[in-house]
Structures are given as structure tokens and as C-alpha cells.
Amino acid sequence: MPQKPTLTYAIQYFDQTGPMRAPYLICKAFLELGWQVDIQTMAGPDNADMTFAWEQVPVHKIRGSQRQWTLVKLAVSLLRKRRQHIVLSFIWDWHCYGLLLAKWLFGSPYALALDTYAHRSGVTPRQRLHEALRYGPLLRNADLILAECPDAYEAAQRYTRKPVVIQVPFCLWRRELTAVEAKWAAAGFQPQREKVILYAGRLVERKHVHDLIAAFARLSAEFPEWVLEIRGLPASEAYKQQLDALIAQSGCAQRVRFLPGLSGEALYRRYREIAIFALPSEGEGMPTTITEAMYFGGAIVAGISGALRHQLEDGRCGCLHEAGDLTALTGHLQTLMASEPLRETYIARARERMLSLFVWEQYFPELETQFRQLLKS
Structure with missing residues (x-):
């Protein structure tokens, strides 16, 4: 043999x-x-x-x-x-x-x-x-x-x-993603997108989660129905205290949720349920979360780093800003939060590009x- x-x-x-x-x-x-x-x-x-x-x-x-x-x-x-x-x-x-x-x-x-x-x-x-x-x-x-x-x-x-x-x-394997969606269809899972901004990943300073919280705080009065959902655990107690203090000062603590991280199909489901996915990070490579979010949605806001320009086609498939630019991050979130048709346009473009290049x-x-x-x- x-x-x-x-x-x-x-x-x-x-x-x-x-x-x-x-x-x-x-x-x-x-x-x-x-x-x-x-x-x-x-x-x-x-x-x-x-x-x-x-x-x-x-x-x-x-x-x-x-x-x-x-x-x-x-x-x-x-x-x-x-x-x-x-x-x-x-x-x-x-x-x-x-x-x-x-x-x-x-x-x-x-x-x-x-x-x-x-x-x-x-x-x-x-x-x-x-x-x-x-x-x-x-x-x-x-x-x-x-x-x-x-x-x-x-x-x-x-x-x-x-x-x-x-x-x-x-x-990602398209066949596996198709199987997941077929399973959802059989179970009747067809959610309407919630007015939620999702961050999923490690909570370290270079991910600029503090900027995301600050940007959300600036917009909270204008968009009172929106929620910021942060999924992941802080890498250090010092950074956790920094985030806690920022939330306490923001005046919107009830609308910022810290929840356990998700992976696999559970994370895919959450992508499908939310309106905006944010990764305001620096020092990335080709993030898995971006590839997944391109397929499942929502509309993407990301810091320019690594291959993000390539993944998101220089901003055609998502909003890109220089990592650490709080004004630009706030502006992109504001634009997307104000317009469901624009969010759907970005979602459709990102999915199309993902299926053409990243399977x-x-x-x-x-x-x-x-x-x-x-x-x-």
C-alpha cells in the first residue's frame, strides 16, 4: 500500500x-x-x-x-x-x-x-x-x-x-458558510438587524476600544436607541479600569454592554443580528473578524492597519479611518447610524467582495x- x-x-x-x-x-x-x-x-x-x-x-x-x-x-x-x-x-x-x-x-x-x-x-x-x-x-x-x-x-x-x-x-470555506445559513433557514432564523454596534476581540490598548467608547458617548444623545456591545475580556486590570472609568464618565453606562466573547457559529449569528461591526484597531494583519463580518454583516468601521485597505477595497466595502483618529471614527459611526440604506449598501458590497476573494x-x-x-x- x-x-x-x-x-x-x-x-x-x-x-x-x-x-x-x-x-x-x-x-x-x-x-x-x-x-x-x-x-x-x-x-x-x-x-x-x-x-x-x-x-x-x-x-x-x-x-x-x-x-x-x-x-x-x-x-x-x-x-x-x-x-x-x-x-x-x-x-x-x-x-x-x-x-x-x-x-x-x-x-x-x-x-x-x-x-x-x-x-x-x-x-x-x-x-x-x-x-x-x-x-x-x-x-x-x-x-x-x-x-x-x-x-x-x-x-x-x-x-x-x-x-x-x-x-x-x-x-473561509464557502461550503461551511452556506451550510450554516441553510441550517438557520431551516430553523427560521431570519433576524432584523438591531441598532447595535459590536466589537468582538481582545481588549488591549492597541485595539482602541477606548476610542470606540468615547465615540459612542459623543453620539449617544443623538442616537438614544443605539447600544454598544463589547465582547471579549480585558488583557490587563489596568486597561479594564481605564475602560470602566471612561464609561462612568460618558453618561451612557446603561447602553454599553460588556459580554463574554463568542466564536464560531455563535459569533456568526451575532454578526447577522447587529447593524454595525467596529474594529478601530492598529497593528492588525488580516483580521479573521473582518473576513467573517464581510460575509455576515453588519456594516464595518475599521482602523487602517495591515491588510484592511485590501480587505475593504480602500473603503468601498466599509468605513476606514486612521487608528486613533477619534474625530474620523465618530464621523463614520454617525453616518452609518443615521442611514440604514447606507449600512445595507456597505453590507452588500462587503459580502460580494468576500465571496470573490476570500473563500x-x-x-x-x-x-x-x-x-x-x-x-x-
């Missing part, structure tokens, strides 16, 4: 947020095609209880008392990979040098995911020199580079023309072809 082709997803930190990462979804798709898939990562408190992903994919955890030595052990473990075996990893992780060494010693193929955080790099000559030394050998020797957005694609092209570079954005069905056939060619080469 022929040996199954094998794909290893190597990642420095793998935890319960793993299912939201694009390489994780790629691995899941190859598993469904009959490939053997495993995950190699550093052991830590966030994955202490994890043994399998999807109840069948083993999660191999490399243990160590010091982060640096654990990373070395993870890199060494990747040297054991041979032909009929592809390793997929983010480029930023230091264990990728284990992949590079395995390539030099054994010819073992590897693919690199170059995510949208490439937009933060290469700004100054010194940074570009650091990049060339730090990442150049990894990029030049990779068999395949998966660039998440146009900026990441250009970053890969700065260093090499040798490997195949394809643009593969973070996506796996559009990219996976080429990706599968490329991976199979690596095994034959």
Missing part, C-alpha cells in the same frame, strides 16, 4: 486560537483529502490540555524549561522529516532554520506562510538589511511561499525570484497542485 503524503504544521505557539489561523485551515483541508497531518509546537500552559486537533490530528509538544532551548529542540525535531513529507510554517518563527537545515541535508521540502505582518517591515535601509539577513536564506530556499496579501507578496519578491510565490489570503474554494485547488508537485520533485 503506498505511503500517505504527510503534512506537518510547525508553529512556535499553538493554542485554542489555532483554528482561526490560515495554515491550520489548510492542514484541515489536506486531512480531508486523505493526507496524514500532524502539528509540532512548543509546550506551554495554553496548550497543556491539547492532545489532538479535530480529535484526530496529533499535537506534538516540545517541552523545555527555557524558551530558547525549546525552540532549538523544535527545530531539531524538524530535521527528521524526509521526502513524502512537507512542513508548513510561518516565516517569523526561529525554528524555520530547522527546515532550512533539513532542506540542505536531505532535500526535505518546506513551505512558508508569509502573513500580513510583513507590512510592518522593510521601512528603513537598516530594517531591510536585517530582513535580508534574518529571512533571506529561508525565503530563497523555500519550495513554496504563501503570501497572505499584496504587501506580503511584494515582500517575498524583494528577496528571491526562485521559489514559487502565490497569494493566498486568509479565507478557500478559489485558492485551494492550486495549493493542492503545488503541494503534490513538491512531493514528486
